[in-house]
Amino acid sequence: MEPNLDPAAVGLIIRSQRASKALSIFISSNSSACTVNLRNRVISMWTDSTRSLCKPVIVLVLAFAATVKLSHSLYRYKLLRRSRTHSGTMSFTSPPSENDNESPRRSRILSSKLYFDVPSSKVPLIYSSTYDIAFLGIEKLHPFDSAKWGRICGFLFMDNVVDKNSIVGPKEASKNDLLVVHSEAYLNSLKKSADVAMIIEVPPVALFPNCLVQQKVLSPFRNQVGGTILAAKLAMDRGWAINVGGGFHHCCGGKGGGFCAYADISLCIHFAFVRLNISRVMIIDLDAHQGNGHETDFANDSRVYILDMYNPGIYPFDYEARRYIDQRIEVASGTTTAEYLRRLDEALEVAAHNFDPELIVYNAGTDILDGDPLGRLKISPNGITNRDEKVFRFSRERNIPIVMLTSGGYMKSSARVIADSITNLSNKSLIDTGKNTTST
Numbered sequence: 001m002e003p004n005l006d007p008a009a010v011g012l013i014i015r016s017q018r019a020s021k022a023l024s025i026f027i028s029s030n031s032s033a034c035t036v037n038l039r040n041r042v043i044s045m046w047t048d049s050t051r052s053l054c055k056p057v058i059v060l061v062l063a064f065a066a067t068v069k070l071s072h073s074l075y076r077y078k079l080l081r082r083s084r085t086h087s088g089t090m091s092f093t094s095p096p097s098e099n100d101n102e103s104p105r106r107s108r109i110l111s112s113k114l115y116f117d118v119p120s121s122k123v124p125l126i127y128s129s130t131y132d133i134a135f136l137g138i139e140k141l142h143p144f145d146s147a148k149w150g151r152i153c154g155f156l157f158m159d160n161v162v163d164k165n166s167i168v169g170p171k172e173a174s175k176n177d178l179l180v181v182h183s184e185a186y187l188n189s190l191k192k193s194a195d196v197a198m199i200i201e202v203p204p205v206a207l208f209p210n211c212l213v214q215q216k217v218l219s220p221f222r223n224q225v226g227g228t229i230l231a232a233k234l235a236m237d238r239g240w241a242i243n244v245g246g247g248f249h250h251c252c253g254g255k256g257g258g259f260c261a262y263a264d265i266s267l268c269i270h271f272a273f274v275r276l277n278i279s280r281v282m283i284i285d286l287d288a289h290q291g292n293g294h295e296t297d298f299a300n301d302s303r304v305y306i307l308d309m310y311n312p313g314i315y316p317f318d319y320e321a322r323r324y325i326d327q328r329i330e331v332a333s334g335t336t337t338a339e340y341l342r343r344l345d346e347a348l349e350v351a352a353h354n355f356d357p358e359l360i361v362y363n364a365g366t367d368i369l370d371g372d373p374l375g376r377l378k379i380s381p382n383g384i385t386n387r388d389e390k391v392f393r394f395s396r397e398r399n400i401p402i403v404m405l406t407s408g409g410y411m412k413s414s415a416r417v418i419a420d421s422i423t424n425l426s427n428k429s430l431i432d433t434g435k436n437t438t439s440t
């Protein structure tokens, strides 16, 4: 089998062979000269028999010194090569390192239009009608309520929790924004309707022209991504922000899945690192499913602490990503409200002890609801309200800005449950929707 030879290694071998040859000539010529000099100096002290031993000894010493010198040269070359390979300037086989990605990533973030000034009269509740998916009725083939986001806001307006004109509409994430985390190859794969169909788990979508898929499915997702990214800025300004959408926690930079086409959580955090000048973020992921997307993206990144409370008996069974969870709380199928909330209390106490974040990203999926066919947990609507209140209190008591994302929650009842929970947060003064005085 032909070995896969690195050209740099081939060069080294040739240079080493040439060096050895030159060295042996050098040793042999210089050893003769040395021998003559030394012979003159020791001739009066040494007998003929001693002199006959002198030459091979000196040759040995010089050969030893030359070997040491050659070893040092090889060692220095190895070090140089390793450092060049590490910085990516001379690598033929290694992928670009983290540092190589940082510079273009930073300039993309700095040139983004997703962060913009929001008037103080607005409430940091983010939503746009562009979030909702309507695809010629095809969306009904998925158990997902694809108009959930609009229905949540509808309940909030109807219940007079927030004024329709007070909420914030985000901008759609551009390709330049998405490249902050995603690879070009992954974004290109979304130009194939069949690939999108696999990610969102609606096979008939594979039959539609990609321009339609972009417009009806991916564009709503990109608007929600814009909302998640903006939410971090608003949370730092106001102490909290809720994106009534987002939370696509199964998608990482190079791969989508589980109805998640873009890695909005990873994008939000990278934007926050650069634009908000922070370096410690805690993800509290309480969706029923394991958040393997952000876990993969922030594997071994000490700036991000991940608390993930999930059912290990359902999708995505990503055992590799589980290794990157800092605090893993596994809740088995059938877990009920009291047990769930007790374990959440314990988990938050441990998290507070372990990490001191400057921002919390709370992935508040409601697929833990009793009756959800995908989450398989048995948490009551009141349990959801209590859960969200606990996480917001955790943030408020420590004065840590919090971003909430609605994430999974696939039943028609989810929108009502989420709206009720946001109403409760407002009633408990954990968020200020500008309506507290009239709603209580």
Ligand SMILES: [Zn+2]
Binding pocket: 287, 288, 289, 365, 367, 408, 409
């Ligand atoms: Zn989920």
